[in-house]
Structures are given as C-alpha cells and as structure tokens.
Amino acid sequence: MATPLRLAALLLVLVAAFASAARADLVVSRADRKVDLTSHIVRVLTSLKVENAGSEPVSKVLLAFPNIQAKNLAAIRAFGTEGKVKGLSSVLPIEVVEPSGVPPELTFFSASLHKPLQKGKILHLDVLTVFTHFLQPFPEEITQADSQLVVFQDSSHYLSPYPVKVQTLSIRLPGGRVESYTKYGNTKLVDSELKYGPYEDVPPFSYNPIIVHFENNNPFAVAKELIREIEISHWGNVQITEHYNIVHGGARLKGEFSRLDYQSRPYARGVSSFRHLIARLPARAHSIYYRDEIGNISTSHLWSDSKKTQLEIEPRFPLFGGWQTTFTIGYGLPLQDFVFSADGKRFLNITFGSPMEEILIEKLIVKVVLPEGSKDIDVSAPFPTNQWQEVKYSHLDIAGRPVLVLEKPDVIPEHNLHFQVYYKFNNISLLIEPMMLITGFFLLFVACIAYMHTDMSISKNSPSYLAKLQWDEVQATVQQIQGIFHQCLAVHDKLETSLHDLSRTGDAKSCKAARKAADAQFKELAKELKPLLLSVQSSPQSYQIWPKLDDLVAKERELQDKLMARHATVVDSVEKKQRGQDIENWISSQQQKIAALRQEVESLLEYLSEI
Numbered sequence: 343m344a345t346p347l348r349l350a351a352l353l354l355v356l357v358a359a360f361a362s363a364a365r366a367d368l369v370v371s372r373a374d375r376k377v378d379l380t381s382h383i384v385r386v387l388t389s390l391k392v393e394n395a396g397s398e399p400v401s402k403v404l405l406a407f408p409n410i411q412a413k414n415l416a417a418i419r420a421f422g423t424e425g426k427v428k429g430l431s432s433v434l435p436i437e438v439v440e441p442s443g444v445p446p447e448l449t450f451f452s453a454s455l456h457k458p459l460q461k462g463k464i465l466h467l468d469v470l471t472v473f474t475h476f477l478q479p480f481p482e483e484i485t486q487a488d489s490q491l492v493v494f495q496d497s498s499h500y501l502s503p504y505p506v507k508v509q510t511l512s513i514r515l516p517g518g519r520v521e522s523y524t525k526y527g528n529t530k531l532v533d534s535e536l537k538y539g540p541y542e543d544v545p546p547f548s549y550n551p552i553i554v555h556f557e558n559n560n561p562f563a564v565a566k567e568l569i570r571e572i573e574i575s576h577w578g579n580v581q582i583t584e585h586y587n588i589v590h591g592g593a594r595l596k597g598e599f600s601r602l603d604y605q606s607r608p609y610a611r612g613v614s615s616f617r618h619l620i621a622r623l624p625a626r627a628h629s630i631y632y633r634d635e636i637g638n639i640s641t642s643h644l645w646s647d648s649k650k651t652q653l654e655i656e657p658r659f660p661l662f663g664g665w666q667t668t669f670t671i672g673y674g675l676p677l678q679d680f681v682f683s684a685d686g687k688r689f690l691n692i693t694f695g696s697p698m699e700e701i702l703i704e705k706l707i708v709k710v711v712l713p714e715g716s717k718d719i720d721v722s723a724p725f726p727t728n729q730w731q732e733v734k735y736s737h738l739d740i741a742g743r744p745v746l747v748l749e750k751p752d753v754i755p756e757h758n759l760h761f762q763v764y765y766k767f768n769n770i771s772l773l774i775e776p777m778m779l780i781t782g783f784f785l786l787f788v789a790c791i792a793y794m795h796t797d798m799s800i801s802k803n804s805p806s807y808l809a810k811l812q813w814d815e816v817q818a819t820v821q822q823i824q825g826i827f828h829q830c831l832a833v834h835d836k837l838e839t840s841l842h843d844l845s846r847t848g849d850a851k852s853c854k855a856a857r858k859a860a861d862a863q864f865k866e867l868a869k870e871l872k873p874l875l876l877s878v879q880s881s882p883q884s885y886q887i888w889p890k891l892d893d894l895v896a897k898e899r900e901l902q903d904k905l906m907a908r909h910a911t912v913v914d915s916v917e918k919k920q921r922g923q924d925i926e927n928w929i930s931s932q933q934q935k936i937a938a939l940r941q942e943v944e945s946l947l948e949y950l951s952e953i
C-alpha cells in the first residue's frame with residue numbers, strides 16, 4: 343500500500359517542473375468521477391468540462407494515469423462535444439503519448455479533437471476507463487464461511503495535467519460491509535455510495551491517496567483462456583464453439599471444503615463462491631449444448647425472447663477462490679443474420695468477445711473458419727489484435743478450410759463489439775463437395791455392379807465366398823455388442839445424474855436406489871454380452887478386431903467399478919455427514935481417472951463403428 347503514497351510524494355516534486363511545460367493553456371472547470379466497484383471489473387466514468395483559457399486553438403487533451411493503474415487498463419474511450427451545454431457527443435480517437443519532461447511513473451493518453459478548441463471555448467469530455475485486476479483481495483486467503491474483502495486504491499483528486507477548478511469523486515460499492523475507507527474533509531458514506539469532494543482549485547498532478555476496504559462477493563469469473571471457433575457453412579449455418587477454462591479470480595479458499603456444509607447452507611457456507619454463469623446468446627441461436635470432459639451437462643437453463651436467448655450454466659461444483667473448471671458451449675446461428683455480401687465480397691459481421699456476463703478473459707483466441715475455397719481474406723476489428731492464418735481439414739475437404747485467427751489479451755465485456763471478416767468465395771466451390779459425393783456414389787455403384795457380377799461367377803463353396811459370409815456375421819455381432827456398450831454408457835450417465843441430483847436435493851435414499859438399479863442393469867447387460875463375445879472370438883475373421891474388443895470390455899469394466907465405488911463413497915459421506923480433505927482428494931482423483939477411461943471407451947467404440 344506504499345505505492346500510492348510514494349507516487350503522491352514524487353508527483354509533488356515534479357508538479358512544478360511539468361506544470362509550466364503542460365503546454366496548452368487548458369483548464370478543467372469541472373471534473374466529476376464516478377467509480378463503479380460492484381463487479382470485479384472496475385469502471386470509471388470521468389466527465390470533464392475543459393476550457394481553453396489560452397490564446398491558441400488546442401486540438402489534443404491529455405489524460406494521465408499512474409503506471410500501476412495503466413498496466414491494468416483494459417479499455418479507454420473518450421466522447422466529446424463542444425459548446426456551453428452538453429450535446430450529442432462523438433467518439434474521439436485516443437493514443438498513448440510520451441510528452442517530454444513528464445515523470446516516468448505516469449502514462450499519458452491523448453484524445454484528439456475533431457476540430458481545434460478555439461480560445462475561450464468549452465469542451466465536454468466523457469472518458470470511460472475500464473480496469474482489470476484493480477481490486478486486490480485482502481486477506482488473500484479466506485475460509486469457506488468467510489466473505490470476500492477487497493481493497494481499492496486511488497486518489498481523491500483527479501490526476502490531471504491541468505488545473506482543476508471544481509471536482510468530485512463518487513464510488514459505488516456493492517452494498518455489503520465496508521471495513522474502512524480513507525477519510526478527508528468532505529468525505530461521506532451514504533448507503534453504498536462513498537463521496538469525496540467537492541474540492542476547489544486543485545493544482546495539476548495533485549494526488550491524494552485513498553484506500554477503500556470493502557466486501558465484494560460478486561463472481562470474480564476469469565477465463566484463463568477462451569477459444570472461440572466460428573465456422574461458416576454456406577449451406578445456411580454459422581456454428582459457434584467456445585472452449586472455456588474458468589477460474590474464480592478472488593481470494594483463495596484455505597482450509598477444508600465441506601460439501602455438506604455447503605449443501606445445507608449454501609449462502610452462509612459459500613458466500614464467496616459462485617455456481618452459475620449466464621451467457622446471452624443471439625435470439626435465433628439453436629442446437630445449444632453445454633458439456634465438459636465427462637459429457638453433457640443437463641443442468642443448464644434456457645430462456646429466450648425475440649431479442650436474446652439466455653443460457654444459464656451450472657458447472658458440476660461451485661467455484662471458490664482459485665478453483666478452476668473447463669467446459670464447452672456450442673450453438674448454431676442462421677447464416678443470413680451474420681454473413682452478408684457487398685462489392686463482390688462476402689463478410690461475416692459478428693461480436694468478438696464471450697457471451698458470458700461480467701467475465702474477464704485473460705487470453706481470447708477467435709478462430710474464423712471460412713468455407714473451403716475462400717480467397718482474399720481481410721479483417722476489420724475495432725481494436726488491435728494479433729492475427730495469423732491456419733488451415734483446418736474436415737471430411738471431404740481437399741485443400742482444407744482457411745482459418746483466420748485473432749488473439750487478444752485482457753478482453754472485457756466492453757470489447758464485445760462487432761468485427762468483420764471479408765472474403766471472396768465462388769459459388770462453384772459450394773458444388774465441389776456434393777459433386778465429389780455424387781461421383782463417389784457413382785463409382786461405388788459401378789464397383790458394386792462389377793463385384794456382384796464377379797461374385798455370381800464364383801462358386802458358393804469357394805473360400806472367398808465363405809470368408810465373406812463369416813465376416814458379415816462378425817460385423818453383425820459387433821454391431822450388437824456396440825449397442826450393449828452404448829446402453830452401459832447410458833447407465834453410467836444415469837449414475838452421474840443421480841449424484842448430481844443428490845448434490846441438489848440431499849436425497850441419499852433415491853441415490854442408493856439408482857445405484858441398485860444400475861447394478862442390476864449392468865448384470866443384465868453382461869449376461870447378454872457373453873455369448874456375443876464368444877461368437878466373435880471363435881470366428882477366424884475376427885483376429886484383427888478381437889484385441890480391440892477385449893480391450894473395450896476390460897476398460898468398460900474398470901470404468902464401471904470406479905463409477906460404482908465413487909458413487910458409494912459420495913453417498914456414504916453425505917449420509918454420515920462427514921467429508922474430510924482426503925475423501926475429497928480421492929473423489930477428485932477418481933473423477934479424473936473416470937473421465938480418461940470414458941474417453942478411451944468412447945474412442946474404442948468409435949474405432950469399432952468404423953470397421
């Protein structure tokens with residue numbers, strides 16, 4: 343907390359030197375700052391009334407920030423109007439500048455006016471700044487039952503390179519407890535609004551440190567990484583797939599986590615955690631899904647009206663400080679709402695960021711997958727991004743689909759603006775894949791006819807004919823086996839769902855009944871499986887697939903055992919109302935093994951379905 347004080351002292355020394363060099367004779371006749379601390383993303387709206395008190399026209403206004411704030415500045419926007427009364431404002435371009443003779447502890451931005459401000463004229467300037475990682479959790483570690491407290495540090499005076507005649511600062515707090523705040527003359531805390539000022543005739547670069555320490559339990563949802571894939575299909579769909587890796591970025595959880603405590607009194611015993619995330623999707627979004635590495639998650643809710651579709655997702659466990667989760671959401675959008683054509687080119691026009699509310703994305707990667715054969719790719723984004731191109735192959739692609747990749751760090755809801763990707767595409771290309779299919783079918787057809795003719799000509803007793811019969815038989819049996827395994831997987835899902843229900847309702851009895859039913863089903867399926875396996879094993883045609891099948895049986899068996907064991911442990915611990923860290927650890931290690939096994943089983947099944 344020493345930094346603002348040091349900065350204040352330093353600025354005092356430098357004021358005199360710089361003030362004279364502060365070029366333009368601008369005077370801020372009024373500065374009102376509104377700071378919004380209700381979420382973990384801090385927004386500051388500064389309304390300035392700037393007067394040209396010199397004799398020369400001025401075309402730039404400087405904005406100053408201490409470096410410690412500037413490094414967390416995710417967005418800055420300025421809107422200006424000239425005249426005595428505030429009219430319709432227009433956006434002013436902003437750039438980082440390094441005026442000569444300024445202290446290195448400060449970062450400067452310059453807002454360029456559309457036309458110079460003449461002598462004696464007044465400019466109304468609104469500056470919106472948005473900061474991430476501005477609120478520091480203090481203490482940095484809390485227990486499950488604690489509220490989260492955070493610290494905000496700033497100056498009660500507006501840090502301005504120009505003299506300020508009248509100024510105020512108001513800070514909106516989320517409404518919980520306020521531990522402490524710096525009190526100067528003219529400081530008031532009313533409800534959850536903290537006010538400093540008005541202060542009059544403050545010289546340039548005045549910095550008067552304040553510290554506010556308060557409760558903030560709003561979700562500190564931070565995506566360490568989000569990969570958004572936007573795939574355009576000229577057959578009528580834009581498919582969006584978003585892979586999230588989300589962490590609770592607030593005070594870390596220390597000590598044990600008790601799920602039982604959490605379930606009995608989620609509000610008191612988990613007030614700093616969050617359980618839901620809300621995504622606002624376009625109104626006409628369809629085929630929406632939400633899954634993680636284990637499978638589909640059914641506890642999501644969907645509402646829609648004519649303006650938007652709202653998806654509320656609920657991860658498998660509540661997120662406490664420092665906890666992470668990964669999941670994927672996907673949805674389709676109608677092509678005609680997002681892809682247009684102009685001047686012989688087509689273009690995609692869609693929002694850049696995540697549809698999740700109040701989320702900070704530390705690394706956002708947007709991949710726009712264009713149809714195969716797209717050319718002359720060009721992008722227009724409202725802010726700088728890293729860009730490169732890749733190629734993606736999917737079924738039937740010959741040359742692959744061009745992929746334009748955009749990457750940006752520290753993305754906040756304010757970056758959820760439209761961007762455009764322009765490309766040239768020939769409609770003939772659209773016909774290539776269907777033509778390939780048609781040609782393919784035709785060739786297959788010809789081959790079949792040829793084959794039938796040859797087959798007719800060979801004897802029904804020939805070895806090749808017998809081998810073919812045997813192979814057909816093996817294939818039919820393998821199909822039946824696959825069906826049984828899919829039924830097993832469905833039973834696995836039911837077990838998972840019963841655990842999830844348990845976490846909401848606490849009803850151990852029906853959870854146990856679900857396990858019993860699953861056990862019976864497993865036995866039943868095992869009985870059906872046995873003769874089929876024997877038949878495949880005894881066939882001379884099965885030497886290639888038998889090892890895979892054997893592997894599948896073993897893996898599924900292991901998965902079954904693990905699922906049942908975990909299920910029993912969880913239900914048991916809920917019943918006995920005790921849950922130690924070691925049990926918690928064991929369950930989460932099992933969770934990982936289960937997910938891995940499930941993947942192996944699914945890929946083996948996939949392999950079998952392709953024989």
Ligand SMILES: *[C@@H]1O[C@H](CO)[C@@H](O)[C@H](O)[C@H]1NC(C)=O
Pocket residue numbers: 629630631637638
């Ligand atoms: C998951 O849900 C989606 C959409 O509802 C569905 O298409 C898909 O088949 C489901 N997957 C599994 C493994 O259940």
Ligand SMILES: *[C@@H]1O[C@H](CO)[C@@H](O)[C@H](O)[C@H]1NC(C)=O
Pocket residue numbers: 691692760762
């Ligand atoms: C993109 O879409 C937005 C919202 O519909 C619209 O305001 C904007 O003008 C569009 N941009 C272009 C270049 O068409």
